[in-house]
Amino acid sequence: MQMEHVKGRRRGEIILYALSTCGWCAKTKNLLGELGVEYSYTYVDRLSPAEMEDAIREVEKYNPSGSFPTLVIDGSRVIVGFREAEIREALK
Amino acid sequence: MTGEGIPDEIIDARVEKIRKDAEDGGYLLNPDPDFVRALVAGICINEQRYGYAACPCRLASGNREEDLDIICPCDYRDSDLNDYGACYCALYVSAGVAAGTIKAPCVPERRPGRQERKKMSENNSANVSRKELIPVWRCRVCGYLCARENPPLICPICKASQDRFVRFM
Numbered sequence: 001m002q003m004e005h006v007k008g009r010r011r012g013e014i015i016l017y018a019l020s021t022c023g024w025c026a027k028t029k030n031l032l033g034e035l036g037v038e039y040s041y042t043y044v045d046r047l048s049p050a051e052m053e054d055a056i057r058e059v060e061k062y063n064p065s066g067s068f069p070t071l072v073i074d075g076s077r078v079i080v081g082f083r084e085a086e087i088r089e090a091l092k
Numbered sequence: 093m094t095g096e097g098i099p100d101e102i103i104d105a106r107v108e109k110i111r112k113d114a115e116d117g118g119y120l121l122n123p124d125p126d127f128v129r130a131l132v133a134g135i136c137i138n139e140q141r142y143g144y145a146a147c148p149c150r151l152a153s154g155n156r157e158e159d160l161d162i163i164c165p166c167d168y169r170d171s172d173l174n175d176y177g178a179c180y181c182a183l184y185v186s187a188g189v190a191a192g193t194i195k196a197p198c199v200p201e202r203r204p205g206r207q208e209r210k211k212m213s214e215n216n217s218a219n220v221s222r223k224e225l226i227p228v229w230r231c232r233v234c235g236y237l238c239a240r241e242n243p244p245l246i247c248p249i250c251k252a253s254q255d256r257f258v259r260f261m
């Protein structure tokens with residue numbers, strides 16, 4: 001799946017599943033930038049149909065409602081939505 | 093977030109239309125104009141991509157019939173306004189959020205997940221019986237009637253507040 005990598009402070013494997021049109025996804029991405037952590041992200045709405053299906057299945061694995069933004073840390077901790085305090089706490 | 097090739101004036105005009113429609117109906121938009129503009133740009137992009145104004149904070153299927161519930165304003169807006177003070181995107185907000193005295197909350201997704209939606213569409217009879225359970229509310233000021241889970245925060249006809257409604261049926 002097509003992922004963009006953003007360099008920064010290593011705080012584990014951080015993956016952000018986002019939509020390019022979504023305000024809360026943009027806020028989450030900005031927060032990760034502000035925290036200066038290394039992460040990968042993908043805009044699921046911009047993927048090809050096959051890649052999109054893979055991405056949706058992956059998001060649903062962590063977050064059954066399949067909503068965005070879904071932030072996955074080390075394949076175990078999942079934060080759904082722009083939960084600023086929770087994201088700051090997890091990545092401090 | 094950029095307009096993905098959509099001219100600025102198209103987005104600006106859409107913001108104004110959405111703002112006017114909201115105000116006419118007693119709804120309020122998020123007080124952050126940049127946030128509103130970015131969401132409206134998302135709506136314009138989705139309209140261009142899919143042919144309908146799908147919610148910018150949800151992934152559209154490309155099939156209008158499957159996504160009727162998430163065409164903005166979505167089926168969930170008023171319930172989320174009632175319960176959280178903002179719609180899922182926080183494009184539409186309560187008076188407190190609009191005034192800046194309350195921060196727009198993180199609204200959990202109310203729309204059923206993909207698998208659940210599929211089951212629901214296969215089992216349409218359940219939806220028919222549910223219709224009878226929806227209450228009807230009456231605005232005591234102007235008599236406006238609406239069938240929905242809760243009365244609107246502001247009467248779309250006379251702008252009376254939610255507490256002026258009584259259960260009618």
